[in-house]
Amino acid sequence: MKIGQRRSKQRELILEELKGLTCHPTADELYERVRKRLPNISLGTVYRNLELLADNGFILKIETGGKNRFDGNAEPHPHIRCLQCGKVDDVMSKVTTPEITEKQARGYDVKGCSIEFFGICPDCNRNIH
Incomplete structure (x- = not known):
């Protein structure tokens, strides 16, 4: 290291x-x-x-x-987060980090991208019902 x-x-x-x-x-x-x-x-x-x-x-x-x-x-990869308890899991998907052009970046020095889905996890969902 x-x-x-x-x-x-x-x-x-x-x-x-x-x-x-x-x-x-x-x-x-x-x-x-x-x-x-x-x-x-x-x-x-x-x-x-x-x-x-x-x-x-x-x-x-x-x-x-x-x-x-x-x-x-x-390695960049998407996550899914529970809106109730905050638990985060990896999304098992081929979702990739989108590419943007210099023009689309509007002068920003892009350092990365994160893709996050959110919802209610199975444990919290069971507690709701």
Whole structure:
């Protein structure tokens, strides 16, 4: 891992733990998992390292308007988010990132694109009915 910072056992463990998940945890949820393997790690350390990993393209940060969620798969791909509980899942689809021309970008320096669907997850749907 080369991200312009010195190597860190904590960062490597956070990344390893995140890449081993298929869900998209919040920093708090990931902290609880990492703490089982590294009891002395602080929540602040997890937050800082997740931001650093996301800023350097090793993971995706999914901004939900509430607590951000993180994805160990850094390749661009669509997500679906529950409007009730905030759970985020990958969309199993061949939806790709759209391309735009320089003219369409209207002078913006485009850094990326995210495609997000939203609805009510099966668990929340069962609780409604």
